[in-house]
């Protein structure tokens with residue numbers, strides 16, 4: 001087969017890898033100038049490692065990442081550490097990322113910790129029946145089985161922060177998957193996630209794959225349904241090109257897929273357009289010193305306490321600052337609908353809106369500590385799964401012959417993640433090979 005893949009993110013690269021290994025021809029069209037998609041990074045001249053535009057880490061349960069890293073000879077560059085995740089309660093931060101930490105947490109009496117602990121054990125170790133759980137909202141299931149108080153103190157702020165007005169509609173399978181996959185040790189790649197995707201892209205090219213960067217797919221059109229000839233119209237800096245392929249895999253957002261391939265039948269198009277998601281906004285500050293002196297990595301923040309974002313993540317409390325020229329890197333991130341003002345504010349306005357809140361993490365904080373700042377925004381960042389979501393997911397094999405679609409919205413019940421993108425990419429490649 002002569003295959004076109006739209007997108008050199010985790011899904012597209014993983015699919016390309018397997019198709020090439022099976023002896024097919026693959027051309028990837030990537031709008032960006034490098035691989036990695038949402039997990040891509042950037043590097044300042046004085047940094048040794050790249051930094052992800054959006055905070056990224058792996059869990060020990062990310063078996064598909066580890067397997068692919070092994071296959072491309074990069075497994076020894078995946079490293080796991082034990083950074084600390086904390087939640088804000090009553091004006092202070094408390095670790096809540098292990099059973100021992102939960103036992104010590106003062107925000108819940110022992111009587112509330114018992115049903116909470118039992119429900120967590122059930123979800124993490126005793127059930128894999130997510131289909132039974134997706135019939136309930138996380139709000140109703142968790143407040144019933146974990147206890148109202150534990151739900152209100154622990155899960156409600158997280159759900160509310162992540163899904164905003166939609167938080168009471170997210171299904172319980174989503175929360176199950178988060179609890180199931182989470183490990184206390186977190187992983188990264190020597191050199192940053194960008195280095196992993198550079199290695200994967202290099203492997204794809206070594207297998208004979210062509211990656212055309214800075215080339216945007218504008219239209220996917222079937223010219224002849226009988227002979228299954230696909231025309232991919234692309235726009236690069238230099239030219240508009242129409243190229244022909246036997247099979248096409250698109251790894252874009254569902255909305256964009258609906259626009260790229262308007263020949264899809266109305267049912268499939270409306271399934272794509274019905275999928276809901278939130279955007280992400282991240283401001284990264286580079287400081288000349290550590291912000292959280294306790295060394296905590298991930299800070300969950302309740303919006304009710306007045307934080308202007310959902311999470312503060314001190315990357316250099318996970319990966320040493322020496323890899324970034326001694327700079328201390330702070331992500332302030334949030335998930336929001338694209339209609340939110342954070343998507344229309346200028347970068348300077350966003351930086352100014354987020355900066356004063358850094359004093360919550362260190363009362364001595366002074367704006368003169370800030371050496372640099374970057375803003376990243378993405379419209380398609382977090383799929384929102386409602387009750388019985390599995391019935392509404394479009395299949396990767398579209399009704400048009402030879403056209404496949406694979407995105408974050410289809411890794412359900414798992415939450416989005418590079419591990420599940422790789423798994424989906426490989427499963428899609430297998431479906432393409434099966435015809």
Ligand SMILES: Cc1cc2nc3c(=O)[nH]c(=O)nc-3n(C[C@H](O)[C@H](O)[C@H](O)COP(=O)(O)OP(=O)(O)OC[C@H]3O[C@@H](n4cnc5c(N)ncnc54)[C@H](O)[C@@H]3O)c2cc1C
Pocket residue numbers: 006007008009010011012029030031032035036037038039054055056057058215216217218251252253256280333378380381382406407408416417418419421
């Ligand atoms: C804020 C945030 C935090 C995250 N944290 C983690 C984490 O800690 N760990 C983890 O594993 N995952 C995390 N993820 C999820 C992870 O980034 C994604 O699940 C994964 O990168 C998705 O890969 P993908 O290939 O499906 O999509 P993408 O990464 O979106 O790749 C799609 C590619 O298609 C390209 N493209 C789009 N349109 C076109 C077009 N018309 N023509 C050509 N190319 C096009 C894009 O440029 C992109 O490169 C996070 C995501 C976000 C947003």
